[in-house]
Amino acid sequence: MSVVAETDPFLLAASGRPAPHTPVWFMRQAGRSLPEYRAIRGSGSILDAIKNPRLAADITIQPVTRYGVDAAVLYSDIVVPAHAIGFGIDVAPGTGPVAENPLRTRGDVARLRPYEPDLDAPYVGKTVDILARELTVPILAFAGAPFTVGSYLIEGRPSRTHEVTRSLMTQETTVWHEVMERLAGHAIESIASQVDHGAGAFQLFDSWAGSLSVQEYRSYVLPHTKRVFDELHDRFPHVAGIHFGVGCDHLLEAIHESGCDVVGLDWKSRISDARRRLGDDLVVQGNMDPAAVLGDIDTALAAADKVLEDNAGHLGHIFNLGHGVQPEANPDALAAVVKYVHDKTKRATP
Amino acid sequence: MSVVAETDPFLLAASGRPAPHTPVWFMRQAGRSLPEYRAIRGSGSILDAIKNPRLAADITIQPVTRYGVDAAVLYSDIVVPAHAIGFGIDVAPGTGPVAENPLRTRGDVARLRPYEPDLDAPYVGKTVDILARELTVPILAFAGAPFTVGSYLIEGRPSRTHEVTRSLMTQETTVWHEVMERLAGHAIESIASQVDHGAGAFQLFDSWAGSLSVQEYRSYVLPHTKRVFDELHDRFPHVAGIHFGVGCDHLLEAIHESGCDVVGLDWKSRISDARRRLGDDLVVQGNMDPAAVLGDIDTALAAADKVLEDNAGHLGHIFNLGHGVQPEANPDALAAVVKYVHDKTKRATP
Numbered sequence: 001m002s003v004v005a006e007t008d009p010f011l012l013a014a015s016g017r018p019a020p021h022t023p024v025w026f027m028r029q030a031g032r033s034l035p036e037y038r039a040i041r042g043s044g045s046i047l048d049a050i051k052n053p054r055l056a057a058d059i060t061i062q063p064v065t066r067y068g069v070d071a072a073v074l075y076s077d078i079v080v081p082a083h084a085i086g087f088g089i090d091v092a093p094g095t096g097p098v099a100e101n102p103l104r105t106r107g108d109v110a111r112l113r114p115y116e117p118d119l120d121a122p123y124v125g126k127t128v129d130i131l132a133r134e135l136t137v138p139i140l141a142f143a144g145a146p147f148t149v150g151s152y153l154i155e156g157r158p159s160r161t162h163e164v165t166r167s168l169m170t171q172e173t174t175v176w177h178e179v180m181e182r183l184a185g186h187a188i189e190s191i192a193s194q195v196d197h198g199a200g201a202f203q204l205f206d207s208w209a210g211s212l213s214v215q216e217y218r219s220y221v222l223p224h225t226k227r228v229f230d231e232l233h234d235r236f237p238h239v240a241g242i243h244f245g246v247g248c249d250h251l252l253e254a255i256h257e258s259g260c261d262v263v264g265l266d267w268k269s270r271i272s273d274a275r276r277r278l279g280d281d282l283v284v285q286g287n288m289d290p291a292a293v294l295g296d297i298d299t300a301l302a303a304a305d306k307v308l309e310d311n312a313g314h315l316g317h318i319f320n321l322g323h324g325v326q327p328e329a330n331p332d333a334l335a336a337v338v339k340y341v342h343d344k345t346k347r348a349t350p
Numbered sequence: 351m352s353v354v355a356e357t358d359p360f361l362l363a364a365s366g367r368p369a370p371h372t373p374v375w376f377m378r379q380a381g382r383s384l385p386e387y388r389a390i391r392g393s394g395s396i397l398d399a400i401k402n403p404r405l406a407a408d409i410t411i412q413p414v415t416r417y418g419v420d421a422a423v424l425y426s427d428i429v430v431p432a433h434a435i436g437f438g439i440d441v442a443p444g445t446g447p448v449a450e451n452p453l454r455t456r457g458d459v460a461r462l463r464p465y466e467p468d469l470d471a472p473y474v475g476k477t478v479d480i481l482a483r484e485l486t487v488p489i490l491a492f493a494g495a496p497f498t499v500g501s502y503l504i505e506g507r508p509s510r511t512h513e514v515t516r517s518l519m520t521q522e523t524t525v526w527h528e529v530m531e532r533l534a535g536h537a538i539e540s541i542a543s544q545v546d547h548g549a550g551a552f553q554l555f556d557s558w559a560g561s562l563s564v565q566e567y568r569s570y571v572l573p574h575t576k577r578v579f580d581e582l583h584d585r586f587p588h589v590a591g592i593h594f595g596v597g598c599d600h601l602l603e604a605i606h607e608s609g610c611d612v613v614g615l616d617w618k619s620r621i622s623d624a625r626r627r628l629g630d631d632l633v634v635q636g637n638m639d640p641a642a643v644l645g646d647i648d649t650a651l652a653a654a655d656k657v658l659e660d661n662a663g664h665l666g667h668i669f670n671l672g673h674g675v676q677p678e679a680n681p682d683a684l685a686a687v688v689k690y691v692h693d694k695t696k697r698a699t700p
Contacts, residue, residue, distance in 0.1 A: 160510060161596065163676045166641035171649055210597070212619045213639075246511065247560070247597055250618065268563045268600065289563075291516035299521055327512045 078144025102156030132198025210247025267322030428494025484550025560597025604617030
């Protein structure tokens with residue numbers, strides 16, 4: 001574990017305790033919106049960039065330096081474990097994850113062997129090692145949830161609506177659950193290894209779970225997501241886990257049952273509504289519209305204000321966007337938001 | 351107008367009247383899932399295929415012949431008007447609409463001149479003329495709603511979350527409303543012309559409106575969508591208009607206020623819930639999971655049964671999928687669904 005103080009704003013807020021200020025970080029804070037990123041990144045697949053620990057660490061650190069955010073999320077991709085075990089998936093720049101031979105039949109399940117992070121992708125641990133030495137803010141471990149990773153392996157290409165995935169789910173339910181079990185194993189091992197190397201919390205990305213109905217989510221996805229949080233809680237009782245998905249407002253009750261410590265909200269949900277539905281002591285992350293940081297600073301601060309108003313001074317709020325930073329985002333607007341939220345939420349330490 | 355009887359199941363159901371059976375059609379029923387389509391379509395952009403009226407008519411007719419569906423939706427694309435007036439947008443096979451110079455500034459608004467269907471895209475009217483002569487089921491006019499068309503022009507590429515669009519909306523509100531007004535004009539003229547040539551009803555595709563919060567939808571989109579339905583109702587009092595969008599469950603009340611005659615539901619909404627929220631006499635279209643027709647017939651029929659149960663015998667139901675037919679769909683499953691729904695909903699004519 002890196003040396004992060006017990007008075008750390010992120011870790012305090014993530015467990016619902018009073019923090020010196022509301023912590024801020026941004027999903028995809030490291031990446032294409034930053035000129036310093038474009039200067040060092042080079043071209044080609046993100047999966048190649050990740051294999052260079054010094055480069056991946058520098059990219060991870062850039063937004064911490066520039067913005068003064070309260071957490072550093074590992075520069076990574078949700079298909080790293082599947083790629084590392086040789087499933088045959090890459091990330092095509094401008095398109096996203098692409099698998100030439102998608103997972104479609106019972107016979108394909110064997111292609112998902114267990115993931116052993118330090119053997120299969122030693123570069124990830126090495127990157128976290130560097131970060132733990134060089135950063136004083138918590139490092140967030142990064143992993144894809146079984147459903148969202150599975151949807152890429154099954155569709156073979158990015159999809160808005162995941163019909164092939166949902167068809168496999170209902171038509172080949174045994175195969176489906178076996179795939180989910182294996183991918184839950186990948187997520188658990190991936191996060192556990194990042195924590196062993198020094199991460200202080202983690203985020204599980206179930207970005208596209210919102211394409212499921214509540215019934216589908218509960219039957220085919222929730223048990224596997226819950227296993228990820230349960231096993232990680234058993235192994236690391238003090239490491240908080242964040243759940244994130246887009247368009248998941250209709251699933252919030254079910255997602256909350258996964259045992260996640262923090263519910264990440266997208267820009268269409270309302271924090272006050274989530275607390276009304278899930279309880280006043282809910283710890284939430286979010287949920288400023290990522291569109292509000294594409295332009296001028298005033299627009300960004302007005303949007304930040306709305307989020308703070310929606311949170312109404314509750315403890316247990318991690319400020320973030322409601323989705324990843326877009327390549328077109330204005331870094332000055334993001335910097336202004338961090339400063340604004342810090343200033344506006346400063347409180348006497350307890 | 352084509353000669354479609356007053357006893358037509360589709361037209362009766364669309365106005366909430368008793369029909370001899372529940373009418374069925376499928377969004378994207380014409381297209382890549384059909385071998386007879388692949389046999390005649392050729393390669394290249396859909397926008398080129400559409401320019402050949404005989405080809406476009408044959409493609410439109412194919413699923414009527416094969417499935418016995420109760421309506422024929424014009425084989426078209428939502429960017430046809432923008433393409434036809436020379437905005438500079440094409441549909442890249444496998445990707446979707448791409449604009450090399452997206453609409454980003456006040457200066458770009460002038461690129462959206464009024465659309466004059468019979469001058470700018472005479473092939474559309476000619477296709478509908480052929481269909482009106484050769485079909486005995488209603489022809490559904492096809493148009494994109496201002497928001498969804500605008501999102502393609504503004505993003506310049508398919509997007510899941512439309513940040514650039516939502517940024518323009520809030521940062522350049524005057525420009526936004528002018529763009530929406532012009533695109534509403536395109537939708538109105540496009541549909542009016544298709545009706546003049548023989549279409550008996552229309553569907554307005556606001557496929558990606560679900561990426562908006564309720565507040566955004568009401569402020570920036572609803573007034574323009576409402577104008578489309580209002581003006582078309584004024585011109586054609588007896589022509590029913592269907593609204594369709596994905597992930598719009600949180601917007602249903604607002605969408606209903608647009609004045610659409612039929613609310614299209616995606617697979618995540620529930621018909622019974624929509625009627626509870628919007629009134630018992632709501633006319634709905636949908637909403638079987640498109641994933642349920644990728645595999646065997648039994649799965650498809652079980653899913654069809656669930657939709658019929660959810661509708662609980664109400665009048666005012668047009669059976670459809672909750673989204674377009676996927677290229678991987680099984681035509682035999684779709685054929686079985688049509689027959690099954692027809693048989694199961696047969697009633698003595700009033």
